[in-house]
Amino acid sequence: MKIKTAYLGMYLALALICSYVESLIPFYFGVPGIKLGLTNVVVVLLLYTLGTKEAFLVSVIRIILAGFLFGNPFSILYSLSGGILSFLSMYLLKGGGKLKVVTVSVAGGVMHNMGQLVTAALVVENYHILYYLPVLLIAGFVTGFFIGIVSQEIILRIGNRV
Amino acid sequence: MKKRFGKTDFIVLLVILAVISLAGIFVVLNRENGETVVIFLQGDVYQEIPLTENREIEIQKEGVTVNVLNIRDGKADMTDADCPDKLCVHQKPISKSGETIVCLPNKIVVEVKGGQEGDFDSMAR
Ligand SMILES: [Zn+2]
Numbered sequence A: 001m002k003i004k005t006a007y008l009g010m011y012l013a014l015a016l017i018c019s020y021v022e023s024l025i026p027f028y029f030g031v032p033g034i035k036l037g038l039t040n041v042v043v044v045l046l047l048y049t050l051g052t053k054e055a056f057l058v059s060v061i062r063i064i065l066a067g068f069l070f071g072n073p074f075s076i077l078y079s080l081s082g083g084i085l086s087f088l089s090m091y092l093l094k095g096g097g098k099l100k101v102v103t104v105s106v107a108g109g110v111m112h113n114m115g116q117l118v119t120a121a122l123v124v125e126n127y128h129i130l131y132y133l134p135v136l137l138i139a140g141f142v143t144g145f146f147i148g149i150v151s152q153e154i155i156l157r158i159g160n161r162v
Numbered sequence B: 001m002k003k004r005f006g007k008t009d010f011i012v013l014l015v016i017l018a019v020i021s022l023a024g025i026f027v028v029l030n031r032e033n034g035e036t037v038v039i040f041l042q043g044d045v046y047q048e049i050p051l052t053e054n055r056e057i058e059i060q061k062e063g064v065t066v067n068v069l070n071i072r073d074g075k076a077d078m079t080d081a082d083c084p085d086k087l088c089v090h091q092k093p094i095s096k097s098g099e100t101i102v103c104l105p106n107k108i109v110v111e112v113k114g115g116q117e118g119d120f121d122s123m124a125r
Helices: A002-024 A040-049 A052-070 A073-096 A101-124 A127-161 B007-029 B120-124
Strands: B036-041 B044-050 B055-061 B064-072 B075-081 B100-103 B108-113
Touching: A002 A040, A002 A052, A040 A052, A040 A073, A040 A101, A040 A127, A052 A073, A073 A101, A101 A127, A101 B007, A127 B007, A127 B100, A127 B108, B036 B055, B036 B064, B044 B055, B064 B100, B064 B108, B075 B100, B075 B108
Parallel strands: none
Antiparallel strands: B036 B044, B036 B108, B055 B064, B064 B075, B100 B108
16 A cells, blocks of 8 residues: 555656646647647556556546646646546547557547547637647657657556565 | 568558648638737637737736737737746747637637638638
């Protein structure tokens, strides 16, 4: 239990660093405040090493903390909907058992951006901004793909030791 | 290699990519030079201005100017805003149909519209 808490703290710190790096990258694809989703690497790792509950906990706490540190209430709202949608899709696909980390991570990246944009459209009450959906989904695909490869390698090497 | 990537993964990834690409092609094919700029405030049309007009529009909420939109040389650009993040001001000027500038805190969307064809509305009909 104690070791698990230590791991959770470490993962949360790692996720916050990712959030900080992400906040430095300008990413204006039509809708301001949308994030690339680099922190997904931590969620993927948690899902495959510590467990579902832990992964969910860290991803939600990370979003709220990062929102206060590097963002604003709006960025919390987007990140939260993107984060939760991403988490759910990854959890379901992983549970299916047929897919590898890379594919699960890609689904997470795509759904992360979809969640953010749809929330933005609901906030401004204008569905026309969905014009940017394809660009954002491709961005999510690419980010998810690389995060997936990185996570896969980490999991194969240290996954059983956590 | 089997540990990292399977046949199912390949198929699923390919399908996701194909769907996104189709949506992308659909959007690109419907792009054209815009004709008018529509300003939406909280989901309602606030003002519609031809892109050919060179002028500055003060977007007002309850009598107070919240955002300033500049239309020049066929491009619309948010030049000033009272929102905390100023992300809308940092967005690039827009000129193609479907492109938008969004100010989330003030719930303002500025959108370029094309002629009769090409925008989302005409396709939905
Ligand atoms: Zn703004």
